[in-house]
Amino acid sequence: MVARLYYRIMNLEEAHIDVRRAAKAYIESLFADDDAALQSGSRDTAFPCVDVSDLVARLNALAEHWKSDELARHPVACTSATVRFVAAQYAPVGLAPGCALQNVVHAANCHEPVPAHAHAAHLWHVGDFSPARNHACLYRQLLEHTGQYLPTIDSPMFAEQAGLLPTSPELAACWLALSLSPGAYGPEILGAALFELQVAVSPVVEALLRTSDITRGHPYLTARHDACRQAAQRHIEQAIGGMLGEPGIDSSTTAARIERGHRMSMHLQGAWHAAIARHVRELLLDPTVAMVELIRRKSRFAAGYHSRLTLADRPFDDYVVQDPEHFVRDLAHSRWIVRGHPEQSLLLTRLVAFGGPMFRVFSNKELDVMRAWIASLPAGASAGPSTNNSWVTTSAPSVPSVPSEHRVAEPATHTRTEAEPVRAASGNVGPRELYHRLLNHENNPTVFDYAGAFAETWLARAVEVAERGPDALPFADYTHERLRHWFEDRALRQTQSYAGPGQNIDKPREQVIEEAVQLCPMIFIDGGWVQRWTNAGYVETGIGTLLYKIFSDEIGNGDTQLNHPNIYRDLMRQMGIELPDFRSRAFAMSELFSDAAFEVPAFWLSISQFPRRFLPETLGLNLAMELSGVGGAYRTARDELRHYQFDTRFVDLHNTIDNASTGHSAMALQAIEVYMDAALAMASPAASRTQWRRVWTGFRALAIPRRSWKEVFAKPTYTV
Structure with missing residues (x-):
């Protein structure tokens, strides 16, 4: 079921391998459906344009025509x-804006133009680092404005409480599934992203929202149509142009795949429009059908409470469960109902009132359904559906059963069955190999198990040394004031450690170069420890906004000239160092680097795959990384580079962008404060201390932890 896939992708780290496999299977099934439809002629296509201007112009025209056609084909009455x-049905899309793009840029490709443009477009969807402008946050506000308070989209209760039809999560699930394999599905992702920018809000949804007094003029609609949307679309168009212009590709095939991503998105949203319009027309606006659905949902809770009652000479408890349609028909003729007059009906005046046997059994929304149904019943007439309804039978009036395609999706939970394999990392994968596999994880699907095991072992080692040395736990009981005092004192001490620009540079030129080379595996994935915070479900949170901002700054905010790894590559070229592509095995196995050069970056890439599981540790690591060189080490490095006439942009940039006042160090501190504020409010003192220790373990984990002699007998385990 697609609702389950949506949930599992939102909770990817619980089962990386299985979820990624299921996502690919879903995409391939959509491809097969699309191919079949093209062959049958039921979907239009044309010879793909390889000129980006022609391709975009044709897709723009297609989207505009489709929007107006959809409104004409699927009108929905505004009530x-x-x-x-x-x-509520649009929530899977509305609460995950831009999700097709969320993984297009990552540690392995952030230095390249196509992913950079995709990232710049994604920034628009998430409000440019502001929760107040984040489109998911705005859509949640819109839902609440209509009186609907849904769980977060990663909750197992989301689909059930939203009452999702089976078609409602399909478009968002498609985009999320594509996002897990940006290397394999890059063209389709850009086609889907272009469609989302062309059709910023479903035309049916937009028509309703702009017509309704409840939602007209809501900030969500304003945000989805602001002037920056055109800039975001231009970035996608530039990404398409860059992809079509890449050497060695078949531009015609790539253009056809871009069209397929666009066409599939259009088809899935069109199918959703049809299902929504049909549901509203045939079910939602028919008070009798709404009442049947209410009884169908509630009946299992009623059994056992009405053993002495009968309805139409049938035992009440059996009747309400086994035959909701006829139960409603006979209920309409019972003594509890005054047809056409809900205010006079015992069901609503006595049974559900204070002191009645069903007081607070029904929600206010359910009581509204009952009132509307009773009000719709004509006095002295049959309670069956109207005669213009094809569900009426000749034998007896009856209420229509709900077609299977309209039934609400089951709760999106997943339980591993005995048939499913339980995978655990076995054997040893060293930091060099792990670094290489994680940068190429689409070709190494089992690497996530190794990454989880590597991160746990690393953190377990960090715990053993966290109680001593200069980075020992500074205080056991966390308070914001204590952390702020420690932070400001640490930043001041680092600034005071700088010897000044007049210091003598004793370090030989060769040593400066060698030290710079050893940092390449780390700096080429700058920001990689928070790369998954681009994802829906994370990026719209307070912590997510801060971490996304840090990652975006590290990779240049969509501008390859500002990309930190690219700036460092310029330094390497100036130093005369020629390196293989850092994603290649030749780079990972190069004798230019020591084994130690890959340890910290392998840990960064590993922990980044588990943003929820290792959230407090990630926050501590983030603070350690952003604060590490500010004031002292970066300024010393600048003097060394300048002494030998090397470019100092990289260290200059980090000394400013990581500053302790408003920069990355301050953001890292704020993220910890947000996290610990919740821990202090909701957890016991002991539990709060545990969370703080986990944060500090992450801080300590930036340094390579020493292996204890105890590992000869047992591998260290990390317990939280």
Whole structure:
């Protein structure tokens, strides 16, 4: 079921391998459906344009025509009920804006133009580092404005509480599934991203929201159509141009794949429009059908409470569970109902009132359904559906059963069955190999198990040394004031450690170069420890906004000239160092580097794959990384580089961008404060101390932890 896939992708780290496999299977099934539709002629296509201007112009025209056609084909009456219903059904898309693009840029490719443009477009969807402008946050506000308070999209209760139809998560699930394999599905992702920018809000949804007094003029609509959307679309168009212009590719095939991503998105949203319009027309606006659905949902809770009652000479408890349609028909003729007059009906005046046997059994929304149903019943007439309904039978009036395609999706939970393999990392994968595999994880699907094991071992070692040395736990009981005092004192001490620009440079030129070379595996993945914080479910949170901003700054905010690894590559070229592509095995195995050069970056890449599991440790690591060179080490490095007439941009940039006032160090501190604020408010003192120790373990983990002699007998384990 697609709702389950949506949930599992939102909780990817629980089962990386299985979820990625399921996501690929889903995408391939959509491809097969698309191919079949093209062969049958039921979907239009044309010879793909290889000129980017022609391709984009044709897709723009297609999207504009499609939007107007969809409104004509699938009109939906604007009532408060339909606005609430459609807004909830659109939530999988509305609460995950730009999700097709969320992994296009990552540690392995952030220095390249195509991913950089994709990242710049993604910035628009997430509000340019502001939760107040984040489109997911704005859509949640819109939902709440209609009186709907849904769980977060990573919750197992999201699909159930939203009452999702089976088609409602399909488009978002498609985009999320594509996002897990940006290397394999890059063209389709750009086609899907272009469609989302062309159709910023589903035309059916937008028509309803702009018509309704409840939602007209809501900031979500303003945000989805602001002037920056055109700039975001230009970035996608530039990414498409860059992809079509890459050497060695078949531009015609790539253009066709871009069109496929666009066409599939259009088809899935069109199918959703049809299902929504049909559901509203046939079910939502028919009070009798709504009542049947209410009884169908509630009946299992009613069994056992009405053993002495009968309805139409049938035992009440059995009737309500086994035959909701006829139960509603007979209920309409019972003594509890005054047809056409809900205010006079015992069901609503006595049974559900204070002191009644069903007080607070029904929600306010469910009581509204019951009132509307009773009000719709004509006095003295049959309670069956209207005669213009094809569900009416000749034998007896009956209420239509709900077609299977309309039934609400089951809760999006996943339980591993005995048939599913339980994978655990076995054997040893060294830091060099792990570094290489994680940078090429689409070709190494089992690497995530090794990454999890590597991160746990690393953190376990860090725990053993966290109680002593200069980075020992500074205080056991966390308070914001204590952390701030420690932070400011640490920043001051680092600044005072700088000997000044007049110092003598004793370090030989060769040593300066050698030290710079050994940093390449680390700096080429700058920001990699927070690369997954681009994802829906993370980026719209307070912590996520801060970490996303840090990652985006490290990779240049969509500008390859500002990309930190590229600036460092310029330094390497100036030093006369020629290196293989850092994603290649030749780089990972190069004798230019010591084994130690890959340890910290391998840990960064490993922990980044588990942003929820290792959240407090990631926050501590982030602070350690951002604060590490500010004030002292970066300024010393600048003097050394300048002495030998090397470019100092990299260290100059970090000494400013990581500053302890408003820069990355300050953001890292703020992220910890946000996290610990929740821990202090919701956890016991002992539990809060545990969370603080986990944060500090992450801080300590920036340094390569020493292996203890105890590992001869047992591998260290990390317990939280």
